[in-house]
Amino acid sequence: MTLPTAPFQKRIAVVGGGVMGAMTAHHLLERGAHVTLYDPLPYNNSINASSDTGRSFRVHYGDDLVLMDMALESRVLWKKMEADAGAATSNSKSWFHPSGKMLLADAGDPYARECALAMRNHGLLSREFTAAQAAARYGFQVNSAVLDPYGGILSPGRILAHLNTTLTADGLQRRGRVEALASRWVRDASGTKTQFDAVVVTAGAWTQQLLGSDIAVTSTRQQLVYFDAASALGRDISHLPVFSHMESGFYGIPTQADGLVKIANHHPGPAAHPDGDDRRVDLAFIDAARNFLARYHPKLAKAEIRRTHVCFYTGTRDRDFILDRIEHGPARGVIVGTGFSGHGFKFAPLIGRTLAELALNKTTSISIERFRSSRPGLYAPTSVVAV
Numbered sequence: 001m002t003l004p005t006a007p008f009q010k011r012i013a014v015v016g017g018g019v020m021g022a023m024t025a026h027h028l029l030e031r032g033a034h035v036t037l038y039d040p041l042p043y044n045n046s047i048n049a050s051s052d053t054g055r056s057f058r059v060h061y062g063d064d065l066v067l068m069d070m071a072l073e074s075r076v077l078w079k080k081m082e083a084d085a086g087a088a089t090s091n092s093k094s095w096f097h098p099s100g101k102m103l104l105a106d107a108g109d110p111y112a113r114e115c116a117l118a119m120r121n122h123g124l125l126s127r128e129f130t131a132a133q134a135a136a137r138y139g140f141q142v143n144s145a146v147l148d149p150y151g152g153i154l155s156p157g158r159i160l161a162h163l164n165t166t167l168t169a170d171g172l173q174r175r176g177r178v179e180a181l182a183s184r185w186v187r188d189a190s191g192t193k194t195q196f197d198a199v200v201v202t203a204g205a206w207t208q209q210l211l212g213s214d215i216a217v218t219s220t221r222q223q224l225v226y227f228d229a230a231s232a233l234g235r236d237i238s239h240l241p242v243f244s245h246m247e248s249g250f251y252g253i254p255t256q257a258d259g260l261v262k263i264a265n266h267h268p269g270p271a272a273h274p275d276g277d278d279r280r281v282d283l284a285f286i287d288a289a290r291n292f293l294a295r296y297h298p299k300l301a302k303a304e305i306r307r308t309h310v311c312f313y314t315g316t317r318d319r320d321f322i323l324d325r326i327e328h329g330p331a332r333g334v335i336v337g338t339g340f341s342g343h344g345f346k347f348a349p350l351i352g353r354t355l356a357e358l359a360l361n362k363t364t365s366i367s368i369e370r371f372r373s374s375r376p377g378l379y380a381p382t383s384v385v386a387v
């Protein structure tokens with residue numbers, strides 16, 4: 001089957017409708033393509049990695065200038081999309097709450113100051129807090145802290161709801177689960193095989209199932225605990241930044257809409273897959289999350305737990321993204337965006353644009369050399385990234 005299109009209009013399939021697939025579809029439609037998005041799930045669900053109450057945005061990335069620049073450009077794109085959606089001026093609709101992102105530092109822990117220095121050397125602002133200042137302003141109990149003022153909280157629910165409406169209005173075709181694919185065709189669960197000019201796979205933890213061994217990614221099980229911050233802090237929650245502690249791996253994301261603070265750990269958990277997982281959080285993790293708060297934000301540690309959840313990171317061996325057209329194997333020619341681990345959401349507008357450019361055979365606006373699917377780093381030992 002070949003989909004009807006206007007003359008010269010490219011027909012592109014996007015397989016996977018999380019934030020990366022939705023953003024890719026957005027950029028493809030903007031460039032005049034005819035787009036079919038395949039996903040068996042509704043845009044808002046509790047299964048994929050893109051659905052949650054809040055996602056951390058930050059610009060600090062240690063001394064990684066490439067990711068810092070990508071975060072800065074993504075911030076501009078988020079702001080523009082938010083303004084275009086008419087959501088920028090209303091608290092109840094906004095996509096991005098500019099709370100800042102705070103790095104908590106113990107005595108002798110150099111990471112936060114190194115980030116501050118790297119930002120300064122890159123011409124960016126950051127703000128250092130003494131123990132007394134961090135306690136007085138936010139209630140943190142730390143040796144010192146660094147605030148990334150470009151940081152904040154993205155609202156996946158609002159973003160995906162908006163994209164769902166506008167993509168449909170812009171002519172997006174939706175289909176369900178894909179059973180098989182190659183660079184120029186997709187076969188869905190009904191057995192229908194459809195021809196395309198290009199196929200983009202943004203299937204998160206399901207990437208390996210679709211592409212086999214051509215792409216090496218693994219998914220890990222991450223546990224999340226949501227504390228009732230509003231009852232513990234009152235209105236102070238609206239001033240609380242996203243916060244993280246590098247060594248322990250724990251981080252917190254306050255979301256004003258529901259008054260909760262999500263506590264999770266960015267260190268990759270055990271290898272596991274979302275299909276069939278019971279999504280239960282174990283008591284040991286709940287204790288560890290509360291102990292983290294008791295140490296670094298004692299007032300929050302008293303809050304009740306409202307809910308828990310389990311989500312899955314999809315990571316590569318070198319913990320970097322894959323944004324590329326596959327060069328070898330049965331999936332040769334398929335365009336893939338994966339390996340976004342626990343920190344990809346913030347880059348979604350930029351990643352969507354890059355995958356759309358690849359699908360339309362355009363030169364990409366960012367260099368993708370580092371993100372090639374054939375790079376040696378994909379076979380290197382695993383390292384850790386921060387949220």
Ligand SMILES: Cc1cc2nc3c(=O)[nH]c(=O)nc-3n(C[C@H](O)[C@H](O)[C@H](O)COP(=O)(O)OP(=O)(O)OC[C@H]3O[C@@H](n4cnc5c(N)ncnc54)[C@H](O)[C@@H]3O)c2cc1C
Nearest residue numbers: 016018019020049050056178204206311340343344345346
């Ligand atoms: C717990 C957690 C916390 C995170 N925190 C942050 C954060 O604070 N900041 C940040 O920037 N990033 C964060 N991330 C990362 C970010 O959320 C993810 O990188 C991003 O959402 C991945 O989006 P995706 O579209 O690639 O994948 P997904 O959202 O998982 O979407 C993949 C889609 O593919 C579909 N699919 C699967 N198989 C098929 C098939 N056969 N046919 C058709 N469709 C299929 C699935 O149904 C799914 O909807 C976090 C991730 C997790 C899990």
